[in-house]
Amino acid sequence: MLRWVRPVNLHITWLFLGAVDSKLVSKVSSTLHKIVYERSKIDDDRGEVVMDFIKPSVWPNSRKARVIVIENRPIPSRVENLARAIRTGLIPFYTEQTEQEHNQE
Numbered sequence: 573m574l575r576w577v578r579p580v581n582l583h584i585t586w587l588f589l590g591a592v593d594s595k596l597v598s599k600v601s602s603t604l605h606k607i608v609y610e611r612s613k614i615d616d617d618r619g620e621v622v623m624d625f626i627k628p629s630v631w632p633n634s635r636k637a638r639v640i641v642i643e644n645r646p647i648p649s650r651v652e653n654l655a656r657a658i659r660t661g662l663i664p665f666y667t668e669q670t671e672q673e674h675n676q677e
Contacts, residue, residue: 586658590670600665607661611654621648 592600625644630637647655 586655587662587666588670589662589665590667592665596665600662603661603665604658607657608654611657614653621650623648623651 589600623644625642627643627645629641629643631639631641
């Protein structure tokens with residue numbers, strides 16, 4: 573069954589964490605705010621970032637597609653740098669359960 577996502581629900585997944593213990597949500601949030609703030613001090617150009625979404629993909633794979641996504645290419649360097657900072661900064665919250673949820677088929 574195909575369901576369209578309302579525009580208000582469109583998002584970018586910077587790092588999939590899966591189910592986060594409710595006791596850790598505020599810590600994840602404050603860590604993320606700190607990462608974004610620190611990154612904004614590094615970026616010289618704080619202007620608009622344009623991303624072209626052009627490549628459709630299915631997840632987790634074409635045989636058991638659960639999600640259809642549109643990937644963008646090329647990824648602007650500012651976005652790559654922010655994504656890397658987010659992934660690195662949130663590693664403490666990435667668990668074995670997260671990995672299982674991410675790879676669930």
